[in-house]
Amino acid sequence: MAAVWSLLILLSSFFVARGVEDKHSSGTIGLGYSLSPLTPPTSLASPSGRFAFGFYSQDNGFSIGVWLEGNRKTDNKVVWTANRDDPPLHATATLTLNEKGLLLSSRVSGENKVIAYPNDSAVSVFSASMLDSGNFVLYNKVNHTIWESFEHPTDTLLGGQALLPSHELISSSSENDHSSGRFHLSMQLDGNLVLYPLDVDDDPTTAYWATAIDGVNRSLRLFLNSTGFLQLINNTDSSIYLEINSKFYPEVSYNDHNENTTTTSSNDSIVHSASLDVDGNFQLYTHQFEPSGGFRISRVLRALEDSCKVKGFCGTNSYCTFNDDRAYCACLPGTDFIDPQRNTLGCKRNYSEAHCKGGKDNIPLYNITPLQNIVWTTGIFYSEELMSMSACSQTCLEDCSCEAAQFSDGVCRKQKLPLWHLLRQHGANDESSTSTAFLKMGIRSLEADDGAVLDELKPHIERKDPTLKILLLTFSLVACSCALLAISGVFIFKFRVLRYKRLLEIGNLGLTGELTLASFSYNVLKRATNGFKEELGKGSFGAVYKGSLNRGRNLIAVKRLEKLVEEGEREFQAEMRAIGRAHHKNLVRLLGYCAEDSKRVLVYEYMGNGSLADLLFKSRQRPDWDERTRIALDVARGILYLHEECETPIIHCDIKPQNILMDDYWRAKISDFGLAKLLMGDHTRTFTVVRGTRGYMAPEWHKNVPISAKADIYSYGIVLLETVFCRRNLDTTVSNPEEIILSILVYKCLVEKKLDKLVLGEEVDKKSLERMVMVALWCIQDEPALRPSIKTVVMMLEGITDICIPPCPTASSI
Ligand SMILES: *[C@@H]1O[C@H](CO)[C@@H](O)[C@H](O)[C@H]1NC(C)=O
Ligand SMILES: *[C@@H]1O[C@H](CO)[C@@H](O)[C@H](O)[C@H]1NC(C)=O
Ligand SMILES: *[C@@H]1O[C@H](CO)[C@@H](O)[C@H](O)[C@H]1NC(C)=O
Ligand SMILES: *[C@@H]1O[C@H](CO)[C@@H](O)[C@H](O)[C@H]1NC(C)=O
Ligand SMILES: *[C@@H]1O[C@H](CO)[C@@H](O)[C@H](O)[C@H]1NC(C)=O
Ligand SMILES: *[C@@H]1O[C@H](CO)[C@@H](O)[C@H](O)[C@H]1NC(C)=O
Ligand SMILES: *[C@@H]1O[C@H](CO)[C@@H](O)[C@H](O)[C@H]1NC(C)=O
Ligand SMILES: *[C@@H]1O[C@H](CO)[C@@H](O)[C@H](O)[C@H]1NC(C)=O
Numbered sequence: 001m002a003a004v005w006s007l008l009i010l011l012s013s014f015f016v017a018r019g020v021e022d023k024h025s026s027g028t029i030g031l032g033y034s035l036s037p038l039t040p041p042t043s044l045a046s047p048s049g050r051f052a053f054g055f056y057s058q059d060n061g062f063s064i065g066v067w068l069e070g071n072r073k074t075d076n077k078v079v080w081t082a083n084r085d086d087p088p089l090h091a092t093a094t095l096t097l098n099e100k101g102l103l104l105s106s107r108v109s110g111e112n113k114v115i116a117y118p119n120d121s122a123v124s125v126f127s128a129s130m131l132d133s134g135n136f137v138l139y140n141k142v143n144h145t146i147w148e149s150f151e152h153p154t155d156t157l158l159g160g161q162a163l164l165p166s167h168e169l170i171s172s173s174s175e176n177d178h179s180s181g182r183f184h185l186s187m188q189l190d191g192n193l194v195l196y197p198l199d200v201d202d203d204p205t206t207a208y209w210a211t212a213i214d215g216v217n218r219s220l221r222l223f224l225n226s227t228g229f230l231q232l233i234n235n236t237d238s239s240i241y242l243e244i245n246s247k248f249y250p251e252v253s254y255n256d257h258n259e260n261t262t263t264t265s266s267n268d269s270i271v272h273s274a275s276l277d278v279d280g281n282f283q284l285y286t287h288q289f290e291p292s293g294g295f296r297i298s299r300v301l302r303a304l305e306d307s308c309k310v311k312g313f314c315g316t317n318s319y320c321t322f323n324d325d326r327a328y329c330a331c332l333p334g335t336d337f338i339d340p341q342r343n344t345l346g347c348k349r350n351y352s353e354a355h356c357k358g359g360k361d362n363i364p365l366y367n368i369t370p371l372q373n374i375v376w377t378t379g380i381f382y383s384e385e386l387m388s389m390s391a392c393s394q395t396c397l398e399d400c401s402c403e404a405a406q407f408s409d410g411v412c413r414k415q416k417l418p419l420w421h422l423l424r425q426h427g428a429n430d431e432s433s434t435s436t437a438f439l440k441m442g443i444r445s446l447e448a449d450d451g452a453v454l455d456e457l458k459p460h461i462e463r464k465d466p467t468l469k470i471l472l473l474t475f476s477l478v479a480c481s482c483a484l485l486a487i488s489g490v491f492i493f494k495f496r497v498l499r500y501k502r503l504l505e506i507g508n509l510g511l512t513g514e515l516t517l518a519s520f521s522y523n524v525l526k527r528a529t530n531g532f533k534e535e536l537g538k539g540s541f542g543a544v545y546k547g548s549l550n551r552g553r554n555l556i557a558v559k560r561l562e563k564l565v566e567e568g569e570r571e572f573q574a575e576m577r578a579i580g581r582a583h584h585k586n587l588v589r590l591l592g593y594c595a596e597d598s599k600r601v602l603v604y605e606y607m608g609n610g611s612l613a614d615l616l617f618k619s620r621q622r623p624d625w626d627e628r629t630r631i632a633l634d635v636a637r638g639i640l641y642l643h644e645e646c647e648t649p650i651i652h653c654d655i656k657p658q659n660i661l662m663d664d665y666w667r668a669k670i671s672d673f674g675l676a677k678l679l680m681g682d683h684t685r686t687f688t689v690v691r692g693t694r695g696y697m698a699p700e701w702h703k704n705v706p707i708s709a710k711a712d713i714y715s716y717g718i719v720l721l722e723t724v725f726c727r728r729n730l731d732t733t734v735s736n737p738e739e740i741i742l743s744i745l746v747y748k749c750l751v752e753k754k755l756d757k758l759v760l761g762e763e764v765d766k767k768s769l770e771r772m773v774m775v776a777l778w779c780i781q782d783e784p785a786l787r788p789s790i791k792t793v794v795m796m797l798e799g800i801t802d803i804c805i806p807p808c809p810t811a812s813s814i
Contacts, residue, residue, distance in 0.1 A: 027130045034096040037062040037089065045069065046130045050271060050289060051079075053130045053149075055095070059177050061088025064095060064104070064115065066136050066149055068271065068287055071294030077287070079134055079156040079273060080149050081178040082115045099124040101138065101147065118146040133226075134158040134271070154178065156275040159226040163187045165219050165235060169276040170198065182312065183280035191218030193232065193244070195282060195303065197312035200420070201549070208311040209282065209303045211244055228272035228286060228300065248284065248301035271295070279327075279344075280310035308423060315346020316418035319374055332404075332419070333369045334441035349403075349417060351442020356400035356665070364443070368393045371437040376406070376422045387412050393438045400585055400667075408435035518592030522599050529558050537611075539659070541675050546606065555606035556591065560599075561675075569595045576602075579674035582646045586638030588661055588671040607669065609662035612723070616657055622726045625764045627666070632723050632772060633797050634668035635660055639716060640790045642673055643709045650674045651707065655715035656696040657722060695730055699782050710784035713793065717779025721746060724772050725758055743780055743809050746773055750805070771799060777806040 027047045035041055035054045043054025052069055055062045056078065065081040082102075092107040101117030116138060118125065126141045135158070138147040150161045155172050157163060166189050171181040186194050186202065195209040196202045211232065213220075219235040220242075232242040271287040282303040287295040307313055307327035308320035314329035315338070321328045331337055331347035338345045356362060370393070387395070392412035396402040402414040526532065529547035536544045542562040548555050576593045583589065594601040609615075612631065615623055623631065635655075642650045652659075652673045659672045698714035700707060718729050721742055729742045739745050749755045750773055756766060775796045781787050786807070788796065795801045 027132075028127055029097055029129075030127050031097055031099065031125070033128075034094050036094045037091050044128075044130045046132045046134070048132045050132065050295075051130055051134045052076075053136045055089070055093075059088045061090065062093065063088060063178065065178070066130070066134060068134075068295060069293075071292075075294060077297070078178055079158060079275075080136070080152075081154050083113075084154055084172075085179050097125065097128050097138075099126075101125055102128070116147050116149075120146075133160045135161070155181075155277070156273050157222070157224045159224055159228065159272040161224055162233070163222040165189055165221055169282075171276045171280060172278055174278055181278055183276060183310070185276045185282055187220070187222050189217065189219065191220045191232070191241070193222055195276070195280065195310075197280070197310075197421075199312065206311055208280070208309055211242065211247055213242070224272060224274050224284075226272070228270075228284065230274060230284065245284075245301060248303055249305040250301055251299045279307055280313055281307060311421040314344055314422070316420050317347040317349070317422075318343075319422035319424050321424050332374075332422070333371070333439055335417075346418070349442070359398050362398050362400070366397055367441045367443060368397050369439045369441055371439060373435075374422055374424055374437045375435060376419050376437075385412050385414075386410055389436060396438050396440055401589075403440050405438040406435070407438065518603070520592050520594045520601070520603060522594050522596045522601065525558055525594055525601055525603065528556065532558070532560065537658070539672055541672065547603075555608075557588075557604045557606045559602040559604065561602065572600060575674065578648045579650075581648070582642065582650060582674060584638060584641040584646075585667065586634045586669050587641065587673060588669045604671065607661035607671075608664045609666060611658050612660035612662065612668060612719075613657035615662060616722060616726050617728060623666075625762060628723050628726075629768060629772065629797075631660075631668045632720050633794070635670065635719060635723075636716065636790060636794045636797055638668070638670040639712055640794050642670070643712070643790050649709075651709050652712050652715075653707070654693055654696070655712050655719060656693050657719055658693075660719070695728075698784070700784060708784060709790070710787045713779050713787040713790060714781075714784075716790070716793070717776045717787070718743075720772060720776040720779065724769065724776065743777065747777060747808050750774070750777070768799070771803060772797065774803045774806055777809055778803070780809045781807065782810050 027045060029044060035043065037055040037057070041054070043052040043056075045052045050069055051066060053064075053066050055064055056067060056076065057063075063081050063084070065078050067079060068077040070076045089104075090106060090108045094105055094107075095115075096103045096105070101114040103112060104115050105112045116136075118138065118140070123140055123146050125138050125146065127139045129137050129139065131137060133150075136149040137145050140146050150158070151164075153161065153163060153167070153169055155169050155178070157169070163169065163185075165187055167187055169185040171183040172178045173181040180198070182198050184196055184198050186196060188194060191213040193211040193213075194202070194207045196207050200206045213232070218241070220232040221235055222244075223231045223233045225231060230244045230248075231240050232244060233239070234241050269289045271289070272285070273287065274282065274284045276282050283299055284301040286298050286300055288298070289295045304310060306322045308322045313327060314320045317332050317335045318329045318337075319332065321330065329343040334349060334351060335347035336350050337343055338348050356365065385395075387410070389407050392405050392407040395412065396405040396414055399414065401416060403417040404415050404419055406413045406415070525547065528549050529545040532543075532545045534546040536546050536557060538544070539559070542560045545558045545560070546555070547558045572595050573593075576590070576595075580590050588607060589605045590602060591605060592603040594603070612635075639652065639655065642652060650673055652670065654672060655670070659670065660668050661671050663669055696715040696718050698707075698711040700711060722729055725742060725746070727742060730740065731742065732740060734740060738748075746755070746758065749758055750770070755769055755773060756764070759769065775788075775793055778796075779787050779793065792801075796803050
């Protein structure tokens with residue numbers, strides 16, 4: 001098949017050569033005239049023979065476009081492509097001029113498509129012309145232009161062609177592939193002509209070249225006049241507003257004719273073009289046609305001398321160095337080229353993050369590499385804290401979310417990969433700047449990501465931490481005593497202080513500095529979510545939608561708050577800041593918010609793996625025992641942070657599996673926190689409205705007594721039971737009525753020492769099963785005072801303190 005195909009392409013070049021001879025001399029065709037890729041005529045030439053319209057071959061197929069005729073077919077320069085992002089056409093395609101426009105029919109797919117048609121369907125096409133300017137036009141019966149290729153530019157403007165207000169040029173993917181590439185030149189409605197990368201939102205921070213006209217609402221168009229001058233033309237009265245050739249960097253190479261000026265005088269044998277090239281540079285060319293045929297191309301002007309200034313030139317995680325008039329891309333440490341053949345596509349991480357534990361446990365897994373003189377200016381999601389340079393490096397190492405950090409002037413900014421638009425600064429040893437970038441590098445490669453290496457590392461970790469071992473020994477000696485409920489022993493106190501410190505280190509984000517919360521406009525969020533189209537779920541506060549920022553680079557979850565207590569914008573912002581400060585690896589991160597009129601919208605990081613409820617109750621393959629114990633501990637640590645470690649303690653009020661989300665690495669994170677009400681200093685607060693969800697609500701919600709943090713403990717107890725046994729606490733689908741309420745059933749089995757009966761043949765660690773069940777049963781005691789604090793829960797789950805048999809729970813709130 002491939003052989004036949006290449007034969008066809010070979011044949012096509014033969015026919016194209018013949019097609020040139022067959023070309024229509026007047027450049028005009030009438031209705032019924034057709035072109036095809038292999039059988040002549042394949043193209044229609046302009047009267048001068050310099051331009052042609054028709055089929056050209058690219059990417060193992062054919063495209064339709066306009067090109068400058070070179071001496072040989074390989075010298076042709078494509079200046080326009082129809083439907084550039086459509087797949088390549090098959091050799092059996094034909095293009096026919098009919099009354100509706102240019103009809104493209106494909107015999108293979110049986111598809112018919114009109115690729116150029118009048119904007120008014122009442123107008124019918126009569127003829128078409130390839131003009132000497134390079135414009136391909138459709139006419140009606142009275143020779144009025146009803147469609148022209150000049151109005152639909154791709155990446156090139158020709159002499160006499162304009163780029164209209166709010167239109168753009170988009171660079172090609174590569175020299176041989178004219179589909180949309182990575183950059184665009186936008187003729188903005190404010191009169192500014194600006195270059196941007198395509199894969200991020202257009203804003204002043206992502207622009208890399210502009211005419212810098214800072215007026216609002218000047219309707220200007222960009223015009224390349226036929227003698228090679230680029231001008232901004234007033235759309236209302238057609239006066240020249242600005243000559244922009246002076247804004248360009250002139251080419252030295254053009255001086256080989258001793259021609260000093262950057263543009264040429266009027267000479268019929270010269271064709272001018274301005275194009276946004278594959279590398280993101282906007283450049284002006286002349287094409288000097290030789291009497292013998294073909295043309296010589298010279299670059300006259302370009303927007304940027306240094307291609308490294310083109311934002312995103314090297315793609316992600318890659319930095320650019322400019323040397324000898326060439327830009328070179330290099331990967332950041334810990335990353336490799338996505339495609340070694342195409343270095344400008346960026347680099348990808350060569351290690352796995354999947355086993356990141358956080359805190360000191362990270363030390364054997366990662367390295368931090370300092371990089372001098374590498375800076376990046378873009379990226380909106382970062383944490384900003386004042387600290388020392390070594391603390392900056394350390395906090396990034398220990399924080400699973402941090403993949404790179406930038407330290408300058410005492411401020412540490414942490415970011416996730418991918419990093420984008422990195423620049424190697426010139427003037428290498430500038431002592432005055434104290435800016436350093438830190439990059440986290442995994443020691444384990446992606447290939448070795450099978451857990452074996454990790455197991456090897458485990459004993460290593462324990463050996464490195466003798467204090468932990470001693471503590472373990474000490475506290476396993478602490479006898480079981482129901483005095484647990486009044487933990488006040490000196491040893492335990494001592495231990496707690498130590499332990500507490502360690503936990504602080506694990507979740508040490510946001511303790512010192514204020515997180516930068518973005519404030520979004522409603523319209524931006526509406527656009528980001530495609531008009532609130534894809535609903536992810538409905539919570540007690542409103543629906544959550546999937547969205548993306550920066551053209552898909554950052555996925556977000558957008559929550560539209562409903563049924564809110566009326567409150568002013570300032571109060572709302574204060575609450576958002578409090579929530580924004582709560583930053584822990586087991587909490588879903590709030591990135592920003594919108595408060596416009598009565599609209600209240602929250603923007604969270606996107607959690608790719610659904611909720612714990614999906615995982616426990618819906619998924620076909622339930623998580624294994626180790627996974628479940630890890631999740632249980634993750635959730636407890638998140639609550640510990642909310643209750644005791646963050647600046648403004650927060651009672652969640654609605655802990656349930658639906659509110660616990662799983663990130664890309666299956667780490668559990670609590671969502672929706674802080675939305676009930678912020679917990680005040682006295683740790684109690686009377687809620688007027690009952691919050692929470694039936695089945696997870698502590699009994700005191702129904703008793704009109706003050707609600708304390710112990711209400712969350714109750715809910716956590718239920719979640720813990722459900723996580724351990726992968727079923728709902730209240731399950732009416734079971735056949736045996738004694739088994740409907742899980743907590744009652746579990747208590748019975750615990751007392752009878754038959755807990756393993758409940759895990760249905762799964763291999764579990766009996767000791768840890770018993771421990772988790774007892775913790776859960778203590779948590780769901782009716783009397784809030786009997787429930788342990790979350791700090792005690794974490795310690796009990798970690799097996800550091802022994803637990804005694806709890807009293808039988810009642811099922812009063814179910
Ligand atoms: C349209 O232009 C063609 C070629 O220039 C000419 O032959 C024809 O007479 C014109 N028709 C009208 C109606 O002007
Ligand atoms: C249709 O196109 C013609 C020529 O390209 C232009 O003059 C005219 O204003 C357009 N009409 C509309 C309704 O866009
Ligand atoms: C520019 O001004 C005109 C008239 O004043 C108005 O109709 C148009 O909407 C404005 N456009 C923009 C982009 O502000
Ligand atoms: C193009 O613009 C330049 C500068 O304004 C002017 O000198 C020249 O005459 C223009 N060319 C044409 C063909 O109008
Ligand atoms: C464009 O022309 C109109 C009418 O002459 C004038 O009012 C306006 O100020 C001009 N705009 C610019 C940007 O020069
Ligand atoms: C010609 O080029 C030289 C060197 O680039 C420059 O100094 C000189 O001013 C130019 N002359 C004119 C007329 O632009
Ligand atoms: C245009 O330039 C070419 C090459 O420099 C020259 O041979 C030709 O005579 C020029 N034509 C005109 C009309 O100036
Ligand atoms: C990742 O690539 C870096 C080079 O950038 C190399 O030094 C490192 O060993 C690689 N890491 C792994 C785990 O392959």
